[in-house]
Amino acid sequence: MASSNEVLWGDEPDEHDYPAAADYLALLATAEQISEIxxxxxxAPIVRKKAKDxxxxxxxxxxxxxNPHVSRDLKKIKKGQRLSPILAVRGDLNTGVAMQIADGYHRVCASYWTDENTDIPVRIVPATK
Known part of the structure; x- marks a missing residue:
């Protein structure tokens, strides 16, 4: 079992993370764009990025x-349970568009509260045109 200061991560996002990401992205993009994303x-391959970044x-x-969702994830961390990797859409430095955490915002925050330098597994893709 992990110590209360170690965040464990699953190897793959949970299957329900994809519809959750699509639901969030529906506020920002068309159905066609969401399907592509x-x-x-x-x-997308899993890469590791720090919670603070x-x-x-x-x-x-x-x-x-x-926050109820952050608190729930902090309890999972304390119990040594694995969190699901994050799903993200890359931002654009040239236009000032921020990266979008399509699914996993609460997990990022819980991880940050545990250790801001935690390496978080992320699937990140560019936005569609």
């Missing part, structure tokens, strides 16, 4: 530890 996410690139606020 989700298909690409399913094929994922938050910075996404321009998202660190959620508090008492």
């Amino acid at each position: 989700v298909a690409a996410l399913k094929q 994922l938050l910075r690139a996404s321009c998202l606020q660190l959620l508090p530890v008492d």
Whole structure:
């Protein structure tokens, strides 16, 4: 069992993470774009990025530890349970578009609260045109 300061990650995103990502992306993109992005996410290799950098690139606020979803993930970390990797859409430095955490924002925050330098497995793909 892991110590309370070690975040364990699964090898692959949970299958329900893809529809959750699509649901979020529906606020930002067309159905056709979402289909392309989700298909690409399913094929993208896993890379590892630090919790602090994922938050910075996404321009998202660190959620508090008492956020119900962050709290749930912190409990999983403490119990040594594996978290599902993050699904993300790459931002664009030239236009100032932030990276989108399509699924896993709460897991990133819980990981940050545990150790901001945690290497988080991420599937990241470019936005479609």
